[in-house]
Amino acid sequence: MKHKDSIHAISTQLTKLGRNPDMQHGFVNTPIYRGSTVVFNTVDDLENSRAKYIYGTLGTPTIESLETAWSEISGAAGTVLSPSGLGALALALLTTLKSGDHLLMTDSAYRPTRTFCSTLLEKFGVEVSYYDPLIAEKIVDLIRPNTSTILLESPGSQSFEIQDVPAITKIARAHNIKTIIDNTWATPLFFRAHDHGCDLSVEAGTKYLGGHSDLLMGLVTANAETWPALRQTYDSMSMLPGAEDCFLALRGMRTMHLRIKEAERRGLEIAQWLLEQPEVKQVLHPAIPSCPGHDIWKRDFKGSTGLFSFILHPEFEKPALEAMLDNMSLFSMGYSWGGFESLIIPFDCSEYRTVTTWAPGGLALRIQIGLEDMDELKIDLRLGLDRLNRWAHS
CATH class of the missing domain: 3.90.1150.10 (Aspartate Aminotransferase, domain 1)
Incomplete structure (x- = not known):
């Protein structure tokens, strides 16, 4: 179900999403919930996880406020967070890839992403090859039987080529291939990646979401089909930012x-x-x-x-x-x-x-x-x- 604030313009949504003053004694913003342990009243509650929050790595009100707001802005089924943009890209890639798979990556990708692929991914048996960012629908010629993922970045890092995202995602979907895009430059405000067919969208909140050069943050959003796998990968790693960083990201979102x-x-x-x-x-x-x-x-x-x-x-x-x-x-x-x-x-x-x-x-x-x-x-x-x-x- 769409949030009631989604009927508003994006500038209004950014002031409303991710906060509930009625739950915070009237205070405008969600406070910083800094914690690991969540206590239960009974053995039955403990064994059946009868609580909204189970453990700090699985969510707090501060984390949930940012996740739900970003999902709404992005038109996504769900969002997970990471301590950095590169960490978010790693989460996305580990969600869609396994040993023996083939990854097609744009040649204009963020250089640390390339390093992650040539070290960790190849070490664990993932084949990686690169394609011309301007290839558009001709990417079909590069698809192998074991191609499971295509990574896009539009515009390209440093060189600023704009990819034909809808053309590539259409071909990927026809071949049952997942698509990931690094959408940091445009953010969901200027490019809603899921509306253009991307399964996973990655943003470095370090940049425009934080906005003040004092924050490291990564976000990954997923469409409904890919959301369960992304959440499972995230829960398996518990790689999340601290509460203060989530609070700063929420504050940055208001003026974004x-x-x-x-x-x-x-x-x-x-x-x-x-x-x-x-x-x-x-x-x-x-x-x-x-x-x-x-x-x-x-x-x-x-x-x-x-x-x-x-x-x-x-x-x-x-x-x-x-x-x-x-x-x-x-x-x-x-x-x-x-x-x-x-x-x-x-x-x-x-x-x-x-x-x-x-x-x-x-x-x-x-x-x-x-x-x-x-x-x-x-x-x-x-x-x-x-x-x-x-x-x-x-």
């Missing part, structure tokens, strides 16, 4: 829609500005028409966020890039994103791509647009590009 819409506005403004800078060869932002898969993004997504990449012209080499980045004033260098601060890092996908060639024709940078003054962010970038020029032409 406002923040993500502002991230979209700011990201697009800086992306358009970078297109006009003479040092920039290309901008990889799904809402920019020149980005691979833009038409699919326009068809399937409700918006974009504040993370994207851009490519410099080939005349600039690493020493010039170091002169640019080492002296930025507002942009910091760091691997996460989705917080309040602006970040920028260099990257090179050619180090790990295996079935596609990463050859953008220049040095690549990934950029996260935070909440600083926009004019000052442009000045910081412009001064950095000036340093790049001076070093390159000195």
Whole structure:
């Protein structure tokens, strides 16, 4: 049954879901329930688990509030939590794979996911092969008799290709193959993965759900068909975040829609500005028409966020890039994103791509647009590009 709040717009839902003041003496938010042991009044209650909560790893009011809210937002049958985004991906993969299975993974996947597959999964007898993220329905040619899972990530990590998710999930379902998507960039606010046929959807709540760079969190949602297997995997591992992190995630959820819409506005403004800078060869932002898969993004997504990449012209080499980045004033260098601060890092996908060639024709940078003054962010970038020029032409 749908929650009564699902009739409301998403911004309203985010203020209502995952809390019940009537159960909390009128206080607005679910408090932090920090605990392991749950006590029972009788032997009969103990032996028959007659209690809403049985043990701390199986749920508390704080954990349940986040799980139920995220399930409603995602259009999912259920949600489980993890201490990190990578942990959530591991939970999803372990739900659908067993020894002897074959996994098809997009070549644009988050690099730590690849490492998990090439170490732990292959160690336990899972075959892993990679596919071009833009392959769409031609993925059918890569399916083997033992293919049990296809992993998608749209847009691709760092390179931002948009996959044709409905085309791939349709083929997967016809072959009884489970699909998992890393949906961290868009979140369920801009892309409801289950509505597009995905069995499992993974988000790193570390990013836009937390929103303040002080939280590690992973979430996995499942459709009705896959939910029992996901919950069983989760219960077998008891790999869950702490109560304080769940509380922070719930608090972040209340303002998530406002923040993500502002991230979209700011990201697009800086992306358009970078297109006009003479040092920039290309901008990889799904809402920019020149980005691979833009038409699919326009068809399937409700918006974009504040993370994207851009490519410099080939005349600039690493020493010039170091002169640019080492002296930025507002942009910091760091691997996460989705917080309040602006970040920028260099990257090179050619180090790990295996079935596609990463050859953008220049040095690549990934950029996260935070909440600083926009004019000052442009000045910081412009001064950095000036340093790049001076070093390159000195």
